[in-house]
Amino acid sequence: MANIYSIGKSALLSANYAISVTGHNIANASTPGYNRQVILQSGKNGQQFGFGFVGSGVQLDDIRRVYDEFLGKQFLDTQSESSRLDTYYNQIAKINNKLADDTAGVSPALQQFFSAVQEIASTPTSAATREAMLSDADILAGRYNNLAKQLTEQRDLANAQIIHSVELINTYGQEIAKLNDQIARAQIAITDPAPNDLLDQRDYLISQLSQEIGVRTVVNGNSLDVYIGNGQPLVINNQAFAMYAEYSAKDPQQVEIGYINNGMKVQIPEKLLTGGNIKGYMDYRNEQIDPVLNQLGLIAINLAADFNKQHKLGMDLNGEMGEDFFSFNTVASVGNQAGTGSVKGTIDLDHVKDLVASNYEIQALAGGKYKITRQSDGTVFQDGSTLPDGTVWNGQMPVPVPIDGIKFEATGLNVGETLVLKPLNEIAASLDVLISDPNKIAAASPVRTGSGPNAISGTDNLGTGKISLGEVKGPGFATSGTLTFDKTAGTFTTDSNVWYYPPDGSAPTLYMAGATNVPYQEGATYNFGDFDFSITGDPETGDTFFIEPNTGGTGDNRNMLALAALQDAKTMLNGTASYQGAYSQLVNRVGAKTRELEVMSTSTGNLLNSIYEEQQSQSGVNGDEEAINLMRYQQNYNAASKVIQTANEMFDAILAIF
Structure with missing residues (x-):
């Protein structure tokens, strides 16, 4: 009789605990990170009687959470990479939209500016077209300024987000260390029952941590140690190692991260970090913001410098030589944190x-x-390197060192100290229009050409020879010069130094003032100083061709035509692209990277969802399944109660006999 009571009691307790576990699952169906739990039970050993073994009921072995460690690791790794890609994509999409935007991008403003230049070339004395050009120049400079400003703000935001991520990582690390301690106290021996809910909480925190940075976990007894980077510890047993984020000593525009070991800060090289929001922001900052700012600066300075150079070769409505049209920073510098040293690039x-x-x-x-x-x-x-200008550098800087069009200087740096210089980073932000007076737009050429009179007859030239309008090529142009033709010799006499450039492209020849043997050949170029012109037709002996100051040439548009020609000139990227072409390449590069990240982000996100669904199919709480379990365990409970009731009735019957 006692055996029946014992069997009924064990069945009743088993059903009771099974209902509790099922209810716990149902209650936590929406709890983040919760893994469903199952009750494990087995039959008690039976007692041998002569006729066989009689069972003695059921025993509870364990309450175990359903958790697949392989899927859990796969989920962490995929989630870290998904977070990195999502962050990178979401950020680059912002600058991609701005670069290609018709209302914010440079390309339409550049086209509009050069259209205004063309308008002045058509009507060089029109005050309205000159005002329009200055307005369009301001718009163009403003586009560069605005893009640079937004990119700089994006860099600041990325740095701020990195700092915020480090704060979250430290918080997660401390909480994981606390849970390690609680789990160790709850499960003193490895064979002790596992505190399932604490394990779920710890795994969930590690999952949250993996969204911020790539992690690796190692089982250490009852604890779970967490490592980042190339094996830097974040949590070991119940101890959390703090990370730090601070602006770099060598690049004050960049936030670097590291960990603190025995009170010492140890930087973690960015290349050793994998996954998470931190890596996404770092990749975006390093691979996009600085390169885009530099490329924008390169386009802006080439445009401004070329335009300034040509504009200064022209003459304005006041009869004065042109001035710089654009202004921009030509000097970049950065100092060390101690304030004892700096580097500069001009x-x-x-x-x-x-x-x-x-x-x-x-x-x-x-x-x-x-x-x-x-x-x-x-x-x-x-030391020993050949510089781009062909000189061999001894590694010292007593004088500025010319590399890539920049003169580098450094002073006061300690041995081993490093600073990062960004010569083009601020160019786009600094671009400005210097000219506000429309009369100062230098549309005319300061030199004009003419022909005649014939040196012998004193009348107009007798032949059909014609001199071209000519073009000023540099600041050293001559303002006067004459060529007098001798048909018998087929040569000119010159009263000024003149260069002769053969039409076949062979080496030019300099003829000094007074020379009588300057060759004449159609297609050849003649140059007085930095002023080029050509002569065509059939001149007669004594015919003269000259250049002179373009006094009163307000209707002249030659310099404006030269400025307009800059739009399509292949002056960028080693002579392979125009300004607009270089900008289009920048837009295309960022657009291609944006598309690549979009595809990768979507693909990794789909993989993450697939792993999550597989994980949930095993570990997640299924309401229908738990409802069925609840009914089944309730039936078991009622049946176990019936066993005990039957035992009571049997006991009462036995008592009645006596």
């Missing part, structure tokens, strides 16, 4: 075409020497 306007869209790392070496690294491709210039 753009050489005579070598703007040598500029490279890159930042430069300057490191002080022993013996007063330096190493300069072009970050875009890793090219290193140091």
